[in-house]
Amino acid sequence: MNIKRIFGENLLIVLGFALMIAALYMVFMYVPTDKHTGIVQRIFYFHVPVAWVAFLAFFITFIFSILYLWKRDIKWDTIASASAELGVIFTSLVLITGPIWAKPVWGVWWTWDARLTTSLVLWVIYVAYLLVRSFASEPDRGAMFSAVVGIVGFIDVPIVFLTVNLWRTQHPTMIIFEGGLTTSMLVTLLVCIAAFTVLYLVLIKRAARLKQMESEVRRIKNIVA
Amino acid sequence: MENLAYLFAAYTIIWAVIFGYIVFIYLKQKKLQQQIDLLKQSVEEPDTGNSP
Numbered sequence: 001m002n003i004k005r006i007f008g009e010n011l012l013i014v015l016g017f018a019l020m021i022a023a024l025y026m027v028f029m030y031v032p033t034d035k036h037t038g039i040v041q042r043i044f045y046f047h048v049p050v051a052w053v054a055f056l057a058f059f060i061t062f063i064f065s066i067l068y069l070w071k072r073d074i075k076w077d078t079i080a081s082a083s084a085e086l087g088v089i090f091t092s093l094v095l096i097t098g099p100i101w102a103k104p105v106w107g108v109w110w111t112w113d114a115r116l117t118t119s120l121v122l123w124v125i126y127v128a129y130l131l132v133r134s135f136a137s138e139p140d141r142g143a144m145f146s147a148v149v150g151i152v153g154f155i156d157v158p159i160v161f162l163t164v165n166l167w168r169t170q171h172p173t174m175i176i177f178e179g180g181l182t183t184s185m186l187v188t189l190l191v192c193i194a195a196f197t198v199l200y201l202v203l204i205k206r207a208a209r210l211k212q213m214e215s216e217v218r219r220i221k222n223i224v225a
Numbered sequence: 226m227e228n229l230a231y232l233f234a235a236y237t238i239i240w241a242v243i244f245g246y247i248v249f250i251y252l253k254q255k256k257l258q259q260q261i262d263l264l265k266q267s268v269e270e271p272d273t274g275n276s277p
Contacts, residue, residue, distance in 0.1 A: 038227055038228060039227065039228055039229060039232055040228040040231050040232055042232055043231070043232060043235045043236075046235070046236065046239055047235070050239065089242065089246055092242070093238070093239055093242055096235075096238055097235045097238065097239065100231050100234055100235045100238075101231070101235065103231065104227075104228040104231050199243070203246070203247075203250075206247075206250050206254070207250060209254070210250055210253055210254055210257070213254065213257040213258065213261065214257060216257075216261055217257060217260050217261055217264065220261065220264040220265065220268060221264065223268055224264060224267055224268060
């Protein structure tokens with residue numbers, strides 16, 4: 001590992017840590033409490049960035065899956081699969097924090113609303129992506145089939161995003177683009193989004209390295225065998 | 226401070242999951258590195274590596 005790489009990685013960790021501290025301070029100390037939904041509205045400042053990171057992760061999987069199918073280079077599959085894993089983790093967090101917000105506001109944990117249902121479908125698609133890889137008899141076949149799932153499955157991302165406009169849903173609309181947030185709320189949300197984006201970058205580097213090591217173990221085992 | 230428990234639960238779960246994933250990556254990376262070192266050793270020294 002060269003000095004430039006160590007420095008770059010550590011800089012990203014320091015930046016992510018500083019942004020996360022700033023985000024937590026803004027969520028709990030700076031931004032005013034929402035008049036309508038009360039203190040529970042503060043879940044929104046982490047729920048939205050977590051959803052953004054999930055979408056970003058699946059977009060990266062989509063791009064690198066195309067690259068893998070095109071070039072058949074394992075390094076693209078390594079990034080695609082690491083990002084899909086992170087996407088599943090962050091989508092799980094979306095599906096957990098959403099109902100925690102919904103219970104006190106809507107009175108129910110879950111409803112088969114278009115946004116919620118398509119988000120659950122998205123989670124199922126990428127869990128299938130990971131399962132295809134783990135059940136494949138050969139790593140190359142697993143990489144190829146999962147790349148197809150990663151590309152086709154991405155169709156659901158814009159659907160999830162647009163559900164609040166396409167259907168009548170219970171889920172709040174895209175208030176960020178409609179000017180429904182005060183300046184302090186918007187700034188807080190943007191800082192949280194920046195913090196989670198940096199967190200994603202730190203995690204994807206680590207997760208991709210892990211996948212790389214796994215394929216290295218397989219390669220050396222083949223030499224030994 | 227109504228619904229504080231929901232807020233607490235949401236943030237705790239987010240951090241627990243992220244922290245859990247970081248620990249998982251760290252432990253798995255450590256295990257894989259040990260495996261790679263052992264395998265490399267057995268490739269470099271094939272006679273002594275598999276002998277009973």
